[in-house]
Amino acid sequence: MQSTKDGQSNGHSGYDQPPIGPRLFSVKKPPALDDFKKLTTQSVPCHYPLAKAVESNVPIYHLPDYHSLSPEERSALQDEWYHILLSGPGVFVTKDLYKDTSLLEKVNSVYANIIAEEKKVAGKRGDHFAGAGANDRIWNSLSKHCLQDPESFATYYSNPWLPLICEAWLGPHHRLTSQVNIVKPGAKAQISHRDYHIGFQDNQSCERFPKAIQVASQFLTLQGAVAHSAMPVESGPTRLLPFSQRFEEGYMAYRIPEFADYFLEKYVSMPLEMGDGLFFNPALFHAAGQNDSADIKRSANLLQISSAFGKPMESVDTHALVEKTWDAMSTTYQKEGLSDELRALVSVVAEGSLIPAIRSRTHDRLIPYLIHPVMSRALVEGEQNAEDGVLKPLPAERNTVFPPEENPNVPLSVTTVRPKSPKEDNTAHPALCIPLGPPRAVATTAPMSLTPDAEFRIIEAELANCEKTREALARREAALRERKAEIIRETEMKLDKEVRELTVGDQDEEMNEGLYMRDVQRRVDAKLQMAGKNASQATEESQQSEDTGGEKVIPVSAPERRRLARLALFKNDPRLG
Template identity: 55%
Template sequence: MPPSATRPGVTTAVAAFATLATVVGAIHYLEIPSLLSQRKRSRKVEKRCYDTEEEYSLAAFKTLTSQITLPTTYPLAIDVQKNIPIYDCSGFKGTETEALKDEIFHILYHGPGVFVFKHFFTNMATLDAANAAFASIIASEQAQPAGAKGDHFAPASANSRIWNSFSKHCIRDPASFVAYYSNPLFRLVSEAYLGPAYKLTTQLNVVKPGGAAQVSHRDYHLGFQTAEAVARWPKPMHDASRLLTLQGAVAHSDMPLESGPTRLLPFSQGFGEGFMAYRRGEFDAYFLEKYVALPLEKGDAVFFSPALFHAAGENRTADFERSANLIQVSSAFGKTMETVDSLPLVEKSWDILSEKCRKEGLNDEVEAFVCAVAEGYPFPTNLDRRPPAPGGMAPESEQDVLMRALSDGWNKEEVTEKLTEMRKASGA
């Protein structure tokens, strides 16, 4: 039997459709819209920094944070609650490690920005030993003469806070410290987002009954600076900031909802202007309207992007203390290639610099020299001895000291003594 004839018009339509599909496929594969956008950007100079007076689109922020987390996107999760993927660590298999890391990275970078690891610790004796060490540290610090012990977003008296609980835990009880940080899940989560050679720091926070909620915010690095300081950083550095740190918390007590576990706004880490916008009243009001929170059990952990809008909740219980070991994991990148000790350089050049400043004033050349020689970033530091300065969440930097010294006419002995004191106070 001869093949059935096909009408010429149908053949033409099929061929045209096939050609169109090929063209659309090529456009999608080559990311032509992105290429055209990149070409446009390459030919037009735009403002490199955000402006403190600029308006930021709340409508765009609402659209971004109205997305839905699909369970099918994260097949290794046991559940998705309030847009947050939930994983059960007790069920992990070694063969799933790379796939799990892929899901974690996707969550933090492209997805809702936060996930929960149930049963991050399964041996409660490990947590109990750590809690005993922390209680001993808190008691010994409270017995010391009262000083200017700062806290982020809350009066120091409202919480029991241990700065650098990582180091203090080891010194107080090395056995429980080894048991605690031998948990391989720390490495799995950290490497999933930051890659190898990361560095851990932690702070214990115990929120007492009646402890007030925090204002919504972003975290380290740019989240710890004032709006004016943040506006000095080019826009791509705002994106880079969220890639340099991983935030987390291990529950050292149960955390029922009435105790105020962390309030979270899924997908908000993707808002490019977020480090500028989170201080705006309309963004905080929207956060208060839309945030979610999940109860945690002792031994659970939550991890999230530092750019996620979040805030500790209010402890509305009458007699329950909410306890968490807060975690910041830092990327290996962002370190200088060589170690530069600014103190001897300042000592050698101060007389020349101060004379130049006396003759010319605090001009661009003087400021450029200060920026080249002195450390402009106050971290890492010892927040017990150098609490956050008023108006921000960071203490004074070496550059701040030198500019103040030049303005006030300090001599070499005065400025080197101040820098030496700062360095000593910043040590462990």
């Protein structure tokens, strides 16, 4: 490839064509608010015939019984929903998504139990766009609901409307997650924003993603909400800006104050009843509203549905790769520093995103080495923190994930850790303990500055992890106690069975003994009658026969004689004396 400096080119500069534009948006060239205004001031034409109404540019659908519709009618609904999310206002309401309010009340009680348990260890919690204490939030409520009450979970998520709506935008094989948000009276509104994926980045991070990826991101997820309480306008239901999902530079724009002010001027809110649903494109500008009611706790189960395509073709054990290549990377860093070649290797063996690790894992030794920037920083700081020939990748009292300024909107979930010295800990992980030769002086590194809010989120997440550990131990203890009780019950049943068998055996033996005695008596009487002798003569002859060793009239064993004796005592029969 030839250089273009000094007018040099590859010889094809004579073509009359515009220059190739940049692939990236730039923070230095912010989007135009006028373009945004023009896009979001249009109205919905009447081409959604299946909608019951269109209010404030938001189509509203009244859902009948699912099985009352034919496959063709369901497909027609999906066609309209797809058009709304892609080219239309970007949001629609589904009335009566859940008709059984008693089910929602049951699920609400499950959510209340989960929140109470988490508050015992985590205190006040917020979300990523509102302050702590303004609401109650359950992260990953899908999993927690299932583990807490699988029966109501199975009923709740057996709703066939959910996959029908999701497939309209994402196609089959999607993955649903959920978070519960309960906004209390007096809670302030969220700032306007776009959602996951790129919506969780700051502007400097956003501008690194090509324009096509920024547009494509919205096609990988669908946002939804199920109203678990009544949501009149004064309770602050979600604020929406129809058509804003079509603004290509939206991820670069929503943090700009002028765009935030325009959102506050033009947003609309849709009141919802318990059981209603709201679904929208993740690129739509939106925000939870301010709860001005006196006593309404606005409760919603927030659904985030992800495309099946957001996964690599093969599974990669990133941690194992980091372990095996750490020696080589550490050696390369000592020779070349954090070179482009080393960065290339890190990008292959390390994970590229904090999500979902930051919300579902709190393994403070694993997460940092699965993320590009943190792993690169570990190489740099590990060089400065060798002690007793052992690499300590992160200095004492340093947070082990992205600093808040790199990812301000994401609740962190790992702890601030003081690494132990080799004398304190001889069981360190191989990936964290690499011999580097003779000890050297440790350079002093200033601790990473954390905002109180970020530090609070870190602490509460770790406390939640401790609570999960306690819950796991409690479940294990309960299981062991239950098994112990089962063993005791089984042993008692076995002993009872043996006692019953012995009792039956004794009864059978007594019955056989009585029958035998009666048989002996019958045989004695028969012999006496045949001989024509009286009872005294029969007794004398029998005694003489025993004394002389002659032939006995009736062979009687010792046990039989004892039985005869007992019978004699009972009946006082002189013939058996």
